Amino acid sequence: MIYLDHAATTPLDGRVKQVMLPYLEDSFHNPSSPYQGGVKIRADIEEARAKVSKVVNARPEDIIFSSGGTESANMAIKGVAWNMSDRGRHLITSEIEHHAVLDTFKWLEKQGFKVTYLPVDGEGRVDPEQLKKSIQSDTILISVMWANNETGTIQPIRELGAVAAEHDILFHTDAVQAIGTEEIDIEDLDVDLISFSSHKIYGPKGTGALFCRSGVNLTPLIHGGSQENQKRGGTESVANIIGFGMAAELLTQERTKRAEHLQTLRNIIWDSISEIEDVRINSHLTQSIPGIINLSIPGIEGEALLILLDQSGIQASQSSACTTIDLEPSHVLKAIGVPNDYLRGSIRISPGKDSNRKEILEALKTIKQLINRLRNNQ
Helix, strand or coil, X not given: CEECECCCCCCCCHHHHHHHHHHHCCCCCCCCCCCHHHHXXXXXXXXXXXXXXXXXXXXXXXXXXXXXXXXXXXXXXXXXXXXXXXXXXXXXXXXXXXXXXXXXXXXXHHCCCEEEXXXXXXXCCCCHHHHHHHCCCCEEEXXXXXXXXXXXXXXXXXXXXXXXXXXXXXXXXXXXXXXXXXXXXXXXXXXCEEEEECCCCCCCCCCEEEEECXXXXXXXXXCCCCHHHHCCCCCCCHHHHHHHXXXXXXXXXXXXXXXXXXXXXXXXXXXXXXXCCCCEXXXXXXXXXXXXXXXXXXXXXXXXXXXXXXXXXXXXXXXXXXXXXXXXXXXXXXXXXXXXXXXXCEEEEECCCCCCHHHHHHHHHHHHHHHHHHHCCC
């Protein structure tokens, strides 16, 4: 099986699995317990927190563990909206966000908040000047993703954050897809909240984190305990947090190497698919993460191509794994102006750190053969 859907999830790194195992067996204690077993596990969680904090060059105390990127985004957006509603009720995001963000804003609209959805240009990027024009006197939060989960296109986060800071507005970015290859240093950015996830960086599913800059107050989503500095109640998922810490440590050590490897594979993919007649590459040519390539071919159904690829031993996807049951064309591709005859013929290829040149070439050969087959109705 050739797995080319790392944007959906990554396999658990063997080194991560090994450090998790003791916490599924003998080290089972509740980290809030006062005796030695609990005290030790509490210390282990804090060590994992420190490892995760280094991924964005943050202070450990500014990291809040969650159940994943979706909860982290909800925690940031709802937490700020509820906490600052007396100051204002206007929020800004973009049209191409992950549904963890978009659906959260749509829910807040039902609670009486106003939301501006910024358009993107033909390359999928938000214009900082457009953001500036959208700010109102009661704007309290801006949320724009770092890198798009369908196309990989990177937003001008530094410029957007600067606009937010200039107007004294909190800024959140969904960095779930970006964290694996992009250097993120919160000391060098006007970013107040960053959500990211473990299972996108070869860690376990079911855990994630929110960076919340010191001084930013959030109303908690989950009540019922004093865990996570009273920002998220509930007994911690210890094994997952320990695994997340190890995945973060490995990422800190290997991120540059992984990014360079993915860039090499991306160039091979890019050059090969460019040879397909009438193909459209939906990822930004220069401003995109190296692990996602989105393409559209007119005259075929992307879903049919993916089924045939799966039968051939190749796993790819059409869009976000969170929306695969939705038969509607991608909201991201529509927002960047992909023509109607291309929309349904889109697939996303996302290799990973352990993908190799041989399997990439084999997959590309099969993709081309199957596209010709579909075009000829065979």
